[in-house]
Amino acid sequence: MRRPVALRLHAALATMAVAAATGAVLSLPEAASAATAGATGYATQNGGTTGGAGGQTVRATTGTAIHAALCGRASSSTPITIEVEGTIDHGNTSKVSGESCSTADGVIELKQISNVTIVGVGSGAVFDQVGIHIRESSNIIIQNVTVRNVKKSGSPTSNGGDAIGMESNVRNVWVDHVSLEASGGESEGFDGLFDMKDNTQYVTLSYSTLRNSGRGGLIGSSESDLSNGYVTFHHNLYENIDSRAPLLRGGIAHMYNNHYVSLNESGINSRAGARAKVDNNYFEDSKDVLGTFYTDAAGYWQVSGNVFDNVTWSARSGDNNPAGPDPQSNTTVGIPYSYRLDAASCVPAVVSQTAGANKGLRVSDGNCSPQTPTPTPSASTSQPSTPTPDPTTSTPAPTQPGGTNLSIGAGADGSSKADGTSYGNVRDGDMSTYWSPAGSTGSVSVKWGSATTVSKINIREAAGATGRIGSWRVVNADTGAVLTSGSGAGVITFPSTSLRKITFEITSSNGTPRVAEFETYAG
Known part of the structure; x- marks a missing residue:
């Protein structure tokens, strides 16, 4: 059942289109923007996550241009949406200085800032071997982008090997419809796809794909780093991951309607007092998908509605404590936000149609039916809106308007x-x-x-x-x-x-x- 991680993406990555990187930052791109809907899960708590709503919208085709947009703001908290198109790589990602930013070469650095949205538009946004680092920041949205092959060793390196990494007093981050990919594990120079450390809280990862990596991601960098938590994972695809899908050290996490395929060594690893609510997920062709692994510091879980399809379980011994073969709840977890569960049986189909970048930001309606969200209007920008219908959103009227058609002759x-x-x-x-x-x-x-x-x-x-x-x-x-x-x-x-x-x-x-x-x- 175990399949090697390293070779799965090389052919696909070689064929991906690469847009020209001009370095320009423009107001209102003519390329198609991504339509956005509102944050979900724990990112809705603690005041909510709105990113750059209400601020200026600019376009960037290089990493340097992303940094320049951050540094060009009036302050480090001035709202901004950065619409990204093309390939961001080491050759076009340089440090930019300014009072409203703290950037670095070779990484997208979101440090000591707030109220920012980064969204892929047009023909797509690919961060190639360049990670996204969020540090001492809050109210951040990352949407509709691909981050691939970020390394911590070898050449080039970026972001400690994390595709998206958060650390040091981070609050309210929503990562949605992204594709996070590696081509191997630690021995090949890669680390985690989605990591949270050192007091990171109120985070949601939704409708995303995590593939071909030794490590899916973690919450807490060590058994003593227990200040992280309140994280939601829903409608994501974890595929060909060795372990950490995710690894939880302390805190609370909610996993629902995810599709896990080929978890080769272990999956959800709850330890050091962590509590995981695991609802209506579909686990397939995998091993030890839930439990406490590689430690004697126990974690806990509440399970309901999950499907275990061709899942194998190892024997319990020492620091290896899988929840199966018949997983039972050993804690209860209260969830403060509303959500709708798809039936676990339809999760593979729903996730295949919605998860990842360049899927049209499709979401589930909670009835196993993918939908294209209708964005809520904003006075000055194309910002994410709440998922509930907004009475100010325009809907086409059924009648022909009266008066003169001003377009004739224009x-x-x-x-x-x-x-x-x-x-x-x-x-x-x-x-x-x-x-x-x-x-x-x-x-x-x-x-x-x-x-x-x-x-x-x-x-x-x-x-x-x-x-x-x-x-x-x-x-x-x-x-x-x-x-x-x-x-x-x-x-x-x-x-x-x-x-x-x-x-x-x-x-x-x-x-x-x-x-x-x-x-x-x-x-």
Whole structure:
């Protein structure tokens, strides 16, 4: 059953597309942004986790540009969302100095800062051999990125070998829809994929993949580091991991609706008084998936609804104390937040459709049905919102708006266009012509020579292409402010705004969109 860790990803990694790294930091990228929904789990506690909500949105295509965005803020707590596209590597990740940051070469350093979102957009964001280090920081969101092959020995090294590592008084971190990957274990120079140390609390890891590593991650660096905890792991895939899925030293953790495949030596290792609530997970083709291992300092667990599919259990002896073959609860754990459990039997299917970067940020509705979230609008940025419906979120109205279509005779441009289509087709009044992006997402804009007041648009899909538009944002292209966001084509309203250019940005779709008309109205 045991499979070697080291060789599984080399072919796949070699074929991944690498975007050009320009180092630019721009306001409001024309590339498609990731639609975001709100934090879950323990990241909702202690005041919640909102990242850069309410602040400026910038784009970065290099690690240096990410650092420059952090250092360019008015203060270390000024909210900011950094939309990342392309490959971040040692060659383009340098230290940047400033009063609002403390950065370093060869690592994305989030040190002594707060209120930051880093989100992958467009064709994707890959942190290649460059780790993300969070230290003495709070209210951080990392979403829709891939971090791969970070090493602590050999060359090059980054972040102590952790893909994402948190330490020293860290609070409220939400890591969502990320792909964390290695190509081996400690002997090959790799360490943990997701580590928390030295007083790190209120963290959620959701809808993510952790693959091909000797060590999945830990909470607490030693038996005396017991100041960490309140961590949620849900709808994640752990695949081909030797151990630490995760390792818990003290504190409380909640694991629900995760899919564990090929845990080669041990899985959830609760020790040194840790308490784990383990609900409706699916364990498959693995060994010793739950227990206290490699220590005589016992930990505890509360189990319910889990599926153990081809799981083997070793005999209990000395410092090896697996919970199986018939795991029973030996503690109770109270959970302070609300959550909905998918049935364990459908977890492999749900997780395969939702977990990892570049999955359209799909989530489960708690009924074994993956959904594309509808983001909540913000006054100035495309920030994560709460998972509950917001009454201010625009939804397409069923009726045709009255008044003059201001798009007729206006100009048009966009982020990309498919062969045979044109931006101008969206404002020509002809439903038989249309614009399509070059891929499944993209943006199209209507613009005027002078300021024009708009409070309503009508997005009309071409015949035969209805229902393809998923989530979207409407952006004041003059300022970068997000006017509203939602999903589906139709009539969209927002507060009356005077502008020279308005952008309709499609952030997810059910096929190649075809926008026949982008109508604009004053009221």
